[in-house]
Amino acid sequence: MPGTIRVSVLEFIDLPELLSSPISIKVSMGKTHYETSDKGDFSFPLTTLRDDVILIIQDAGGNEISRAGVQVKSIVEKGYWDDLFPLEGGGRVHLQFQFALSEDDRSRIRMMNERQEEPTWASCLHGWVLPGLWGALQSSLTEIGIQRPR
Incomplete structure (x- = not known):
């Protein structure tokens, strides 16, 4: 499948106090993943519409604290999507998605x-x-x- 999904993690809102300690963020789609200690921009090659973009918040030891997921098919259908998504452990994350085709x-x-x-x-x-x-x-x-x- 042609195309790329660009993901921007913009901010975290109303996080529980538990998440105030040092955290890391893992953003993945299919077999590709990135890790960072803060917000960032990530790019994933589109291989299938069945995948989800998954954002995982981890503690300092790499243990999962919270997560949010978005279907790739929805991202491709919208083309551009800027919204607040609920985190399973409480709070929300401001994510921006863009589906792009190369020339x-x-x-x-x-x-x-x-x-x-x-x-x-x-x-x-x-x-x-x-x-x-x-x-x-x-x-x-x-x-x-x-x-x-x-």
């Missing part, structure tokens, strides 16, 4: 769309030739693989 991916998609929109010779001839003459030309065109458009 190569855009070019490939554009070419596929153009190929689907290209008129066939048969449709061009059908528009240019009087309907009465079409029958006479149809057998010749069928021999070379051109069918009448439906």
Whole structure:
């Protein structure tokens, strides 16, 4: 699947006192993950729509304290998503998601769309030739693989 999911962890809101000690943050999608001690921006290659972006808050020992998850499919459908998400252990996290395509991916998609929109010779001839003459030309065109458009 083409594309990249960009995730920005912007701020934590109303965290329980338990989370005031030194924490680390792990952001993952599929097999790719990043760890940081604070907010940050992360980028994940899109491989499937079945994954979730998972944010885990860990204590100094690396033990999970809280988490939040967002479906990749929802991110791709929205394109851009800036919202507050609830954390399982209490509080909320301000996350920003963006689905982006590389220029190569855009070019490939554009070419596929153009190929689907290209008129066939048969449709061009059908528009240019009087309907009465079409029958006479149809057998010749069928021999070379051109069918009448439906």
